[in-house]
Amino acid sequence: MLRAFRLAYRMQRFELRLLIGAALLVAVAALAIAWQTRVVRDEQLACYRDAPTTVEGSLDSPCSAQDSSLVVLEQAAAFVKAGVVATPILLGLFLGIPLVAREVESRTAQLAWTISRSRRRWLLQRATPVLGTLVVACLAGGIAGDVLVHAAPWVEGSDPGFSDWWARGPQVAVRGIAVGAIGLVVGAFMGRQLPALLLAGLCTFALFVSASLILDGWMEAAAEPVVVGPDQIVSGKIYGSAVRGDATGEVISYERAYESFGESFGEEIDEFGNPVGYSQVYFMVPSRRYGEFVLYEAAIFGLVALAGIGAATQIVANRRP
């Protein structure tokens, strides 16, 4: 196995150094920004605690140094999150495509396949170290992204819910292996790197759009009515709102409420802004179901990865070198 790793490293030295280095840089930057955000946030809270009462009408903040530092850190975090989103795509495409396509394009595939015991074995030995490294790099990015999202001042130890879905979590690694498998199969099929990069890029775009639409559809179908109390903080993905009659417990949409009760509905509102006798209800997927949908997404991308690797094996076994 060590030999396979050494060979893979020699064959893709430049891409591995550049891409894995960039991915680790993103992960380290995410952890550094998360740590710094927590430090500055603590300083900001301490500053506001000790600050004198502000003059009425003044818009000045007594802790402007910390406020502006947090704004800068938030902007930096947005860049790093974009880096985490891009990590599986770039690593998957640029490490997956050349595995077979470069050998075919350089006409070295015939020699490599002849001296190997079987083509499938050759592919296994070439792909395993590269895809393994890709998974580790993406996992590092996903975990660091998770730490970064949890460090945001607005989270403050609570549940961030479904926010920054694409920029965090172990599912980043599953996405990486799926894109890598797409690169592998397209590269094996086309046998030329640049056309494969264009086609695999399009396939990856289609996969991400489809997965996003499918997941959104599942989440909307799973949305449940949650009554929101006046001083209650809700966390989750919200798809709509309605009202619930306090006496009857019936949940009705605002449109139906206006149709049924006419313009008089909502004329009288309670101290929390709700129509008297009604409570506001959100149709939402609560944050506690985040893990469940992570698994659904991992299943989609995992299936694509398995199908891609299987198809690439078949293509390599049957194609002309």
Next chain:
Amino acid sequence: MNRIGSWFLLSFRLHRWEVLASAAGVALLAIAMLWFSSQLRALAASEPGCSDPAAYVAGCEQFAQRFSELADWGRQLLLVSWGAPFGMGLVLGVPLVAREVEHRTAGMAWTLSRSRAVWLAQRVAFLALVLIAVLAVVAVVSEILASALMPNLTLDSDFTWYGRRGGLIVLRGVLSLGIGVLAGAVVGRLLPGILVAAFASVLVFSALSLGMDRWLETDAVLSPAMNGGPFDQSGGRSLGIRIELAGGEVVTWEDLLARGYTDWQEDMEGRLYTSVDDVGQLDRAIGWERQLLVPGRLYPQIVLRESAVAGAAGLVLLLAAVGVVGRRRPG
């Protein structure tokens, strides 16, 4: 077949995939842009009473809503036209030398040619022609779409969607081609070359953008800021907020902070005071908040200037690639 014909055919065969992919991409983009343009124009013509879709006019709400939905798609297409020169320049430029080196055919090609510089010039000339032709289509069609999206603007003197329409797209493509050819020649491998070229593009175009903004400041004039008067509607390009001090000096907010003005108040006309008690006493104002604005009438001049800089930078990079190819080992 004459020499030009055989040069054209050979070049096309060598870069068939890249050329066909670029042409197909541009054809799809152009068709989509023209379709949206015609739909927007037809919609505008169907409601002659609602002349400005961007303005609120009583009775035109439904028209404005439908126009806005279509226009959202059109704006996305203009984003694609902004990205087209970067993508196409790299896809066409990087493989030119990198693939020959990677396939170990560079040695033979360079030996058969009169000189490496002539070989590179012949290859680059074909790709530059293709690039300019396809990006010229994007440039023209994006102007057509932009005028359909904003029928009430005079886009010849307006910075709206700067860089997403018009001839600048073509010259940015030339610069991107230069980056791609040079990166491919230096790295000598296709996919790593694309990675390096993409990274270099970000650096080069960021530097170009910052440099052009600094240059633009010499053409900019001070105009009332958002809350100091009517916000600029004349198609100008804002370069940010500045403070015009009572003595006539123009500084940034950072300069003001550095001079010890850590606490200030602003009135409704954009005058700045150091204390809330001074607000309204005009003689106590320390200055005015202003917007640094490049007037819209300078749009053609600025486009020409940036196009010239991008084109010249592209040529310099191509010359650098000639130098690299002249010295590097063929495999």
